[in-house]
Amino acid sequence: MHGIREVTEEFYGSLSSKKPFNCLEELEFSDMPEWKQWHLLGSGEFPTLEKLDIINCPELSLETRTPVQLSSLKSFQVIRSPKVGFVYEGMKQIEELYIGNCNSVTSFPFSILPTTLKRLEISGCPKLKLDPPFVEMFLEELSVVECDCIDDISAELLPTARELSIRNCHNLTRFSIPTATETLFIQNCENVEKLSGGGTQMSSLTIWNCKKLKWLPLPQLLPFLKHLYVDNCPEIESFPQGGLQRLVIWNCKTLVSRREEWTLPCLTELWISHDEEIVGGENWELPTSIQILAISNLKTLSSQHLKSLTSLRHLCVKGNLPQIQSMLEQGQFSHLTSLQCLRIRDFRNLQSLAESALPSSLSHLDISHCPNLQSLGMPSSLSELSISNCPLLTPLLEFDKGEYWPQIAHISTIQIDEECL
Template identity: 70%
Template sequence: MSIQFSSLEVVGCPVVFDDAQLFRSQLEAMKQIEEIYIWDCKSVTSFPFSILPTTLKRIAISGCPKLKLEAPVGEMFVEYLSVKDCGCVDDISPEFLPTARELSIMDCQNVTRFLVPTATETLHISNCENVEKLSVACGGAAQMTLLDIYGCKKLKCLPELLPSLKELHLSDCPEIEGELPFNLQKLRIIHCKKLVNGRKEWHLQRLTELWISHDGSDEDIEHWEFPCSITRLEVSNLKTLSSQHLKSLTSLQYLCIEGNLSQIQSQGQISSFSHLTSLQTLIISNLCNLQSLSESALPSSLSHLDIKDCPNLQSLPVKGMPSSLSALWISKCPLLRPLLEFDKGEYWPQIAHIPTINIDWQYI
C-alpha cells in the first residue's frame, strides 16, 4: 500500500541524496508527491532529477552551497522552482525545467547570466549581485507577466522581448538603464539611479500604477510627462518633481508624496492639487520644510487625507476641506495636534463632521 503524501521535506540530511536507491524507494512510496523542499544540506552536490516522479509540481532548494543544477533527463512538468543561497549555481538556462511557470532565484552570488524559459510567467531574482545579463531564449518570455529584480548591482538593462510583461519591480539595481517594456501596467522603481536620472520619456501608455523611490540625485526631469492613464502614483525623494508634472494625470485616484520634494513646495506651502479632479486618496509624508497647505490645495473629489512626519506643518486648509472627505489621519505633526483636539482645538468645529478622524494613531 502506497503512502499518500503530497510533499517531501529534507532538512540538513544529505544521506537521502547520496543513496539514490534509498531516495528512489522513498519516492516510489509517495505516488502523488507534488512538492519537494530541501533545506541546509551543506554537502549535497547534485540533485537526482532523473528519478523524480512526473506528478512533481514544486521544488524549493535553500542553503545548499555545493549544489550544482543540471538539466533533467526526460520530460518533467515542474511549475515552480525556488533556489536560494546555493553558491555553486552559476547559470540558469531554458533547458533546466523549461515548463516552470514561476522561478525564484535568491542569494546565488555565482549566477552571472539568466536565460528566461518560454513558459515562465513570473520571475523573481533577488540579491544575485553578479548577474550581468538577463535575456530570453529564442521565442521565449512570451508568457512573462511579472518580473521582480532586487539587488542585482551589475545588471545594466532588461531584455527587449517582453511583450506580455504587465508588472515590473526594480529595486537596488544602480546600473540598470534604457527603455522599459511598453505594455507595462504596474511599475515600481526603488533606488535605481541611472534608470531614473537618465529617463527622458516614459512611452508607457498602458501604465496605471507607478512607484518611484529615489535618492534625491535627480537634476533635470522637466521634460517628463507621466502617462495620463496612471491612477496610482507614489513618489519619494524626487527633488525636481513639480506640480507641473502632475497636470496630465486626470485619472489619478491615489497620490503619495514623500521626502525631499522641494519643487512640490514653495516657501513652505504645498502646491495645489485641485486640478486632480479624480483624486480620492492623498498621502503627504516626511516633508520636513512643509508649513502649510493653501485653502485651494485639496481637490473636491478627495475622500481620504493622510499627513504624517511633517514636524513644521502648522496649518491645514480647514475651510477648504472638501465635503467628500470621509477620513482624516494626522500623525507626528506636533504643531497641528493642539489645533485638532476634540471639542477644544481651533480646527475642531471645521473638522468635527468628518466620519473618521485619527490623530497620532488614536481615533477621536
C-alpha cells in the same frame, strides 16, 4: 525527543492493525538530533498522509533503496536533515517538495521525481548544482535560495516552469529566461550581468539588489510584460517598456535620470523612490493613464507633470519636492478631480496646507513627518484622516478641544499618532 535514536514498531501501536495511522493527514518530526533510523512496516501505514515534515534531524538516514511508501503524500519538507536522501519513488501524488539547509547535497535526482510534482523549493544547499536537461519535468514553480554552486541557469533547464524565484545565489552570472515563465523574481544575485532569453509568457519581473546587472531583454522578447519592479540596480540604463501597466523603481538613479526616454502608453501605476535627490528630466511627460503615483525625492517634479493626470486616484509624495510643496501651500491640486487618496511624507518645511489645494473628490488624507505643519484645511468629502509625527498640528486636532476639531468631527475614521479618535 532529543534522546530518541530509533522509531520502532512500537510507534505504530498494535501490529494487528492493517493500516496504522489510517486517518492521519499531517506528520512532523522535529529537533531529534540523535534519531538515526525509522523502521517502516511496509504494511500500508499512513494511507491518508498528505504532508510530511522532517526538520532538524541531522542523523536520520533514508535512502532510495528503502523508500518511504507514502502514495498519498502531496507535500514533503526536509530541513537541516542532510542524510534523509531522496526517498520520493513511492510518492505518487507528491505536489510540493522543500529541501532546506542540507549542506551535503551536491546533486538532485530529477529523473526519479514524479510528474505530479508542481512546486519545488531548494534552500541553503551551497554545494548543489542544477544540471539540465529536465525535459520530462512538469514543474510549474521553482525557488532556489542560497545555492552558491549554481552559476548558470539556462532556458532549457526548466522549460515548463511558470514561476521562478532565485535568491542569494551569489555566484550566478548567467540567466536565460525559459519561454514558459510568467513570473520571475531575482534577489541578491550580485554577479548577474545580463538577463537573456525570450520569456514570451512573462507578465511580472522583479529584480532586487543585482548591482552588476546591466541588460534586460528587449521589449519584443517580453511582449506580455505588465509589471516591473527594479530595486537597487545602479547599472541598469533601460528596461522593456511597451505594454507595462505597473512600474516600481527604487534606488536606480541611472535608470530614473533617463526617464525622458520612457514610452509607457499603458501605465496605470508608477512608483519612483531614491534615497538621494534625483534631478533632471524637466521635460519628462507622465502618461495620462496613470491612476496611482508615488514619488520620492524627485526634485524636479512640478505642477506641469501633474496637470494632465485626470485619471489619478492615489498620490503619494515624499521627501524633497519643492515644487509639490509650493502646490500644496498655494492650492494647486484642485484640478485633480479624480483624486481619492493623498499621502504626504517627510515635507520638513511644509507649514500650511490650503483647503483649496485639495479636490472635493478626496476621501482619504494621510500626513506624516511634517514637523513644521501647523495649518490645515480639509474638504468636507474626507472619510479617513491620518496624522502622525506632526507635533505643531497634533494639539489643534485634539478630541472635542482642538481648534480644528469642528472641521474633522464628521470624519468617520480619524487616527492621530497611531491612536484612533
